[in-house]
Amino acid sequence: MIEQLAQLLGIAALLCVVAAALFDLRSFEIPDSLSIAVVILFVGYALVTPHSVSWLSSIAAFALCLALGILLFWRGWMGGGDVKLLPAIGLWTGMGGLPQLLLGTALAGGVLAVGLLLLRALPVPAGGPEARPRVLRRSEPLPYGVAIAAGALFWAWQTRF
DSSP states (O other): OHHHHHHHHHHHHHHHHHHHHHHHHHHSOOOHHHHHHHHHHHHHHHHHOGGGOOHHHHHHHHHHHHHHHHHHHHTTSSOHHHHHHHHHHHHHHHHHHHHHHHHHHHHHHHHHHHHHHHHHTSOOOTTOGGGSOGGGSTTSOOOTHHHHHHHHHHHHHHTTO
Protein backbone atom coordinates (compact mmCIF):
# COMPACT_ATOMS: atom_id res chain seq x y z
CA MET A 1 0.00 0.00 0.00
CA ILE A 2 2.79 2.46 0.93
CA GLU A 3 4.73 1.54 -2.20
CA GLN A 4 1.72 2.25 -4.41
CA LEU A 5 1.12 5.59 -2.68
CA ALA A 6 4.78 6.52 -3.18
CA GLN A 7 4.51 5.63 -6.88
CA LEU A 8 1.34 7.71 -7.24
CA LEU A 9 3.04 10.71 -5.66
CA GLY A 10 5.98 10.34 -8.04
CA ILE A 11 3.73 9.99 -11.07
CA ALA A 12 1.72 13.02 -9.97
CA ALA A 13 4.93 15.04 -9.69
CA LEU A 14 6.03 13.98 -13.18
CA LEU A 15 2.59 14.91 -14.53
CA CYS A 16 2.98 18.36 -12.97
CA VAL A 17 6.36 18.70 -14.67
CA VAL A 18 4.89 17.67 -18.04
CA ALA A 19 2.02 20.14 -17.52
CA ALA A 20 4.60 22.85 -16.79
CA ALA A 21 6.32 22.05 -20.09
CA LEU A 22 3.03 22.27 -21.97
CA PHE A 23 2.20 25.63 -20.36
CA ASP A 24 5.66 26.91 -21.23
CA LEU A 25 5.33 25.70 -24.82
CA ARG A 26 1.96 27.39 -25.21
CA SER A 27 2.35 30.63 -23.27
CA PHE A 28 6.02 30.89 -22.23
CA GLU A 29 4.87 30.86 -18.61
CA ILE A 30 4.94 28.15 -15.97
CA PRO A 31 2.31 28.54 -13.25
CA ASP A 32 3.86 28.75 -9.79
CA SER A 33 1.22 26.29 -8.60
CA LEU A 34 2.86 23.49 -10.60
CA SER A 35 6.29 24.03 -9.02
CA ILE A 36 4.65 24.28 -5.59
CA ALA A 37 2.77 21.04 -6.27
CA VAL A 38 6.04 19.27 -7.16
CA VAL A 39 7.50 20.40 -3.82
CA ILE A 40 4.41 19.36 -1.85
CA LEU A 41 4.33 15.98 -3.59
CA PHE A 42 7.99 15.48 -2.66
CA VAL A 43 7.25 16.23 0.99
CA GLY A 44 4.42 13.70 0.86
CA TYR A 45 6.71 11.15 -0.76
CA ALA A 46 9.42 11.77 1.84
CA LEU A 47 6.94 11.33 4.70
CA VAL A 48 5.59 8.11 3.21
CA THR A 49 9.04 6.65 2.45
CA PRO A 50 11.41 8.25 5.00
CA HIS A 51 14.01 5.51 4.52
CA SER A 52 14.46 6.31 0.82
CA VAL A 53 14.95 10.08 1.07
CA SER A 54 18.01 11.98 2.22
CA TRP A 55 16.72 15.39 3.25
CA LEU A 56 20.23 16.84 3.26
CA SER A 57 20.91 15.65 -0.28
CA SER A 58 17.52 16.86 -1.51
CA ILE A 59 17.87 20.29 0.07
CA ALA A 60 21.42 20.60 -1.28
CA ALA A 61 20.18 19.78 -4.81
CA PHE A 62 17.34 22.27 -4.37
CA ALA A 63 19.76 25.00 -3.26
CA LEU A 64 22.24 24.28 -6.04
CA CYS A 65 19.51 24.33 -8.71
CA LEU A 66 18.08 27.53 -7.26
CA ALA A 67 21.50 29.22 -7.26
CA LEU A 68 22.15 28.06 -10.83
CA GLY A 69 18.69 29.22 -11.88
CA ILE A 70 19.12 32.64 -10.30
CA LEU A 71 22.44 33.08 -12.10
CA LEU A 72 20.89 32.06 -15.44
CA PHE A 73 17.87 34.32 -14.82
CA TRP A 74 20.17 37.22 -13.98
CA ARG A 75 22.00 36.65 -17.29
CA GLY A 76 18.66 36.55 -19.13
CA TRP A 77 19.12 32.93 -20.18
CA MET A 78 16.26 31.42 -18.17
CA GLY A 79 12.78 32.55 -17.21
CA GLY A 80 11.37 32.87 -13.72
CA GLY A 81 9.13 29.81 -14.04
CA ASP A 82 12.12 27.70 -15.08
CA VAL A 83 14.07 28.96 -12.07
CA LYS A 84 11.30 27.69 -9.76
CA LEU A 85 10.65 24.40 -11.55
CA LEU A 86 14.25 23.15 -11.66
CA PRO A 87 14.88 23.32 -7.87
CA ALA A 88 11.51 21.66 -7.20
CA ILE A 89 12.65 18.72 -9.32
CA GLY A 90 16.05 18.84 -7.62
CA LEU A 91 14.32 17.92 -4.36
CA TRP A 92 13.26 14.66 -5.98
CA THR A 93 16.64 13.85 -7.53
CA GLY A 94 18.84 14.78 -4.61
CA MET A 95 22.53 15.33 -5.27
CA GLY A 96 22.92 11.76 -6.54
CA GLY A 97 20.41 12.23 -9.37
CA LEU A 98 21.31 15.82 -10.16
CA PRO A 99 23.85 14.91 -12.88
CA GLN A 100 21.20 12.94 -14.81
CA LEU A 101 18.68 15.78 -14.41
CA LEU A 102 21.11 18.45 -15.60
CA LEU A 103 22.54 16.30 -18.40
CA GLY A 104 19.08 15.40 -19.68
CA THR A 105 18.00 19.03 -19.43
CA ALA A 106 21.08 20.31 -21.26
CA LEU A 107 20.80 17.73 -24.06
CA ALA A 108 17.08 18.35 -24.48
CA GLY A 109 17.70 22.10 -24.41
CA GLY A 110 20.22 21.77 -27.22
CA VAL A 111 17.86 19.67 -29.32
CA LEU A 112 15.01 22.07 -28.60
CA ALA A 113 17.13 25.10 -29.55
CA VAL A 114 18.35 23.59 -32.82
CA GLY A 115 14.86 22.34 -33.68
CA LEU A 116 13.26 25.72 -33.05
CA LEU A 117 16.01 27.53 -34.94
CA LEU A 118 15.34 25.33 -37.96
CA LEU A 119 11.56 25.66 -37.70
CA ARG A 120 11.75 29.41 -37.14
CA ALA A 121 13.96 29.76 -40.24
CA LEU A 122 11.20 28.41 -42.48
CA PRO A 123 9.55 30.96 -44.78
CA VAL A 124 6.96 33.14 -43.08
CA PRO A 125 3.38 32.19 -44.05
CA ALA A 126 1.23 34.53 -46.12
CA GLY A 127 -0.47 35.91 -43.01
CA GLY A 128 2.84 37.18 -41.64
CA PRO A 129 4.70 36.13 -38.50
CA GLU A 130 1.50 36.35 -36.43
CA ALA A 131 0.05 33.49 -38.49
CA ARG A 132 2.61 31.16 -36.91
CA PRO A 133 2.16 29.58 -33.51
CA ARG A 134 3.88 31.79 -30.95
CA VAL A 135 6.60 29.20 -30.25
CA LEU A 136 7.65 29.34 -33.93
CA ARG A 137 8.03 33.11 -34.07
CA ARG A 138 11.63 34.24 -34.35
CA SER A 139 11.30 36.91 -31.66
CA GLU A 140 10.12 34.52 -28.95
CA PRO A 141 12.36 32.96 -26.29
CA LEU A 142 13.13 29.29 -25.89
CA PRO A 143 10.48 27.50 -23.77
CA TYR A 144 13.12 25.91 -21.53
CA GLY A 145 10.49 24.29 -19.31
CA VAL A 146 10.24 21.69 -22.08
CA ALA A 147 13.94 20.85 -21.67
CA ILE A 148 13.64 20.78 -17.88
CA ALA A 149 10.72 18.35 -18.15
CA ALA A 150 12.73 16.18 -20.53
CA GLY A 151 15.59 16.19 -18.02
CA ALA A 152 13.21 15.14 -15.24
CA LEU A 153 11.81 12.33 -17.37
CA PHE A 154 15.36 11.26 -18.27
CA TRP A 155 16.24 11.13 -14.56
CA ALA A 156 13.07 9.18 -13.76
CA TRP A 157 13.82 6.71 -16.55
CA GLN A 158 17.47 6.36 -15.53
CA THR A 159 16.59 5.69 -11.90
CA ARG A 160 13.60 3.49 -12.77
CA PHE A 161 11.61 5.83 -10.60
